[in-house]
Amino acid sequence: xxxxxxxxxxxxxVATGHPFEREIAPIWRLAQTGxxxxxxxxxxxxxxxxxxxxxxxxxxxxxxAEDMVQETLLAIHTRRHTYDNAFPVSAWIMAIAKYKLIDxxxxxxxxxxxxxxxxxxxxxxxxxxxxxxxxxxxxxxxxLLNQLPAKQRQAIELIKLLGLSxxxxxxxxxxxxxxxxxxxxxxxxxxTALVAQKSP
Amino acid sequence: xxxxxxxxxxxxxxxxxxxxALRNKLFWAFSMAGLLSLALAFTIIGxxxxxxxxxxxxxxxxxxTVSLAVAATFLTIRLARPVANRxxxxxxxxxxxxxxxxxxxxxxxxTPEEAKGQTLFGQTSLLCPWLVLLVSLPGLFVxxxxxxxxxxxxxxxxxxxxxxxxxxxxxxxxALACPEDSPTFVAVWYTLGIVLTSAxxxxxxxxxxxxx
Numbered sequence: 001x002x003x004x005x006x007x008x009x010x011x012x013x014v015a016t017g018h019p020f021e022r023e024i025a026p027i028w029r030l031a032q033t034g035x036x037x038x039x040x041x042x043x044x045x046x047x048x049x050x051x052x053x054x055x056x057x058x059x060x061x062x063x064x065a066e067d068m069v070q071e072t073l074l075a076i077h078t079r080r081h082t083y084d085n086a087f088p089v090s091a092w093i094m095a096i097a098k099y100k101l102i103d104x105x106x107x108x109x110x111x112x113x114x115x116x117x118x119x120x121x122x123x124x125x126x127x128x129x130x131x132x133x134x135x136x137x138x139x140x141x142x143x144l145l146n147q148l149p150a151k152q153r154q155a156i157e158l159i160k161l162l163g164l165s166x167x168x169x170x171x172x173x174x175x176x177x178x179x180x181x182x183x184x185x186x187x188x189x190x191x192t193a194l195v196a197q198k199s200p
Numbered sequence: 201x202x203x204x205x206x207x208x209x210x211x212x213x214x215x216x217x218x219x220x221a222l223r224n225k226l227f228w229a230f231s232m233a234g235l236l237s238l239a240l241a242f243t244i245i246g247x248x249x250x251x252x253x254x255x256x257x258x259x260x261x262x263x264x265t266v267s268l269a270v271a272a273t274f275l276t277i278r279l280a281r282p283v284a285n286r287x288x289x290x291x292x293x294x295x296x297x298x299x300x301x302x303x304x305x306x307x308x309x310x311t312p313e314e315a316k317g318q319t320l321f322g323q324t325s326l327l328c329p330w331l332v333l334l335v336s337l338p339g340l341f342v343x344x345x346x347x348x349x350x351x352x353x354x355x356x357x358x359x360x361x362x363x364x365x366x367x368x369x370x371x372x373x374x375a376l377a378c379p380e381d382s383p384t385f386v387a388v389w390y391t392l393g394i395v396l397t398s399a400x401x402x403x404x405x406x407x408x409x410x411x412x
Contacts (some may be wrong), residue, residue, distance in 0.1 A: 040211035041213050047203055075412075077210045079282075079351040087283040095282035103410075141209075160212050187341035196412035 019042030020049055028089045032080070043073060046093055053097055058104075072100045073171040078189055144194050155180050223304035226280075229346035230273070233366055236255050237252065237373035240335045245377040260374035261386050267296045276343070276365050279358040280350035285358025286357075288346025293364070297391070304387025311384075322380040333395025333400065337362075340401050344408040352409050359405015360398050367397030 003166065024045050031039035050072050054065040075096050083092055141161070145153045158169040170177045241247075252258055275289035311319045322328075343362045352358035371390050380386070 006318075036211055040207060043207040043211060047207060066203060070203055073203075073207065073210065075351070082281055082350045084281055084283075087285075091283045092281075095353050096351065099282065099351075102412075160209055186392060190291075192412065 008049050018088075020045075021088050024049075024093075029085075032083070043077075046076065047073060048095055049090075049093070053094070054101065057101060066099075068100060068104060074143055074192055075100060079191055109167050144191055147194055148187055148190055151175075152183045152190060155183035156187045156191075159184055208384045215377065217344055225346050225349060226277070229293070229342045230365075230369075232342045233336075233369050234373065236338040236342065237370040238364075238376070240338065241331075241370075241377040244334070245331065245374075247377055247379055248379065255381075260383055261390070262372060263348040263377060264296070264300045265368050265390065265394075266387060268293070269365060271296055272361060272368050276347065276358070276361040279354060279361045280347050280352050282351055282353045282361035284354065284357075300340035300383075300387045302389070304384040306381065307361040308384040319382045319384045320388065322382060322389075323377070324380060325385065328374075328378070328380070328385075328389040329393035332367065332371050332374050332390060333396045336393075336397040337373050337400070339369055340397060340404070341408070344401070344405060348409050348411050351411055355406045355409045356402045357405075358409055360402035362405060362409075363398035363401020364394065366401065367394030368393075370397060380399045387404045402407040 024042060027038050027042045027045065031042045039043065047069055050069045053071050054068045054072075055062065072093075077092060079096070082088070105199070124161065145156060148156070154173065155169065155175075158164045158172065159166060166177050166180055169175075169180055173180065175183075212289050225362060246371060248258070271289055271292040275286060278284045278289055308316060308319055340363055343366055344359065347362055371394055374390075374393075380389075
């Protein structure tokens with residue numbers, strides 16, 4: 001990503017002391033302009049940083065830490081339009097991560113020691129899961145998608161699952177591009193709410 | 201789901217930037233809070249006669265409550281986001297508060313001895329803070345629900361700022377229904393009502409501002 005290095009902006013070069021900030025800031029700013037590749041790269045960097053953060057702080061299993069990584073990524077994703085350029089991205093990200101960690105402790109408390117890891121419990125189910133590993137994630141998503149309004153579901157299926165570009169999807173559905181984007185955004189928010197309902 | 205797949209899922213077709221919707225939401229909540237406070241003040245207490253607007257009294261009150269509302273808006277927007285620098289708005293708030301308290305104290309000092317009680321307590325001092333709180337509560341609720349969309353992480357502080365804003369809006373509406381005319385009264389009892397609302401906001405914020 002050579003163009004990300006050339007991207008230069010005075011406002012956000014505030015707290016460049018921290019190596020993570022130095023690494024993430026240019027890519028993040030590029031991502032905020034709508035560059036999908038840069039956004040994906042930014043999320044991967046953020047995921048690494050979050051993994052280290054949660055593993056160090058959670059005495060539970062790595063699976064729990066990974067769940068928290070994903071939950072925080074989702075929070076960053078759904079709130080990224082509220083990011084204010086005046087602050088370092090890394091501080092913004094870690095503030096969300098801390099909030100999520102506190103939220104986790106509040107919800108789970110100490111009782112968590114009494115629950116079993118899913119992977120250790122039901123072996124028969126596990127073999128079914130591994131047999132259909134490639135499709136199981138999609139099946140999970142599909143189950144959740146079925147609970148969404150038709151328009152949101154269609155938009156997410158076309159853009160997120162089939163991988164059409166927004167303009168292709170717009171042609172196929174006859175909706176405008178911005179309408180589709182809004183549907184995707186709302187759909188993701190709705191999905192977040194659905195997942196949050198299920199996991200106590 | 202594997203985190204890598206999850207990231208790819210999030211990133212696909214993700215050039216969505218609905219920022220204006222968010223700002224509109226806050227503006228809408230702000231207006232709602234104002235209307236609700238006005239409606240409550242007028243139905244519960246009843247408006248002052250329109251001639252009262254020709255006297256300086258309501259304008260003195262507005263100057264105070266509107267300045268507070270502006271500073272509180274500033275603070276609320278800062279605390280709405282995960283990373284907040286709240287020094288500048290806090291200083292503004294402090295200055296407004298200090299100015300009003302100083303003016304109230306000065307006014308009390310120049311009042312002749314026998315009228316001091318009336319200047320400080322008026323007729324409605326026992327009711328005033330509670331009415332300001334009552335008039336502000338619906339606005340507080342609306343504002344906190346709207347603020348949740350920004351993803352605040354310091355829930356008590358953001359809730360407190362919301363309470364301050366709702367209280368200042370409520371006090372502005374209440375000023376149109378309040379018969380008192382002494383600056384000392386406003387400095388003490390209005391302020392107490394706004395502080396009460398802020399305290400409620402700090403507590404309710406822990407619940408109303410929580411997001412997933």
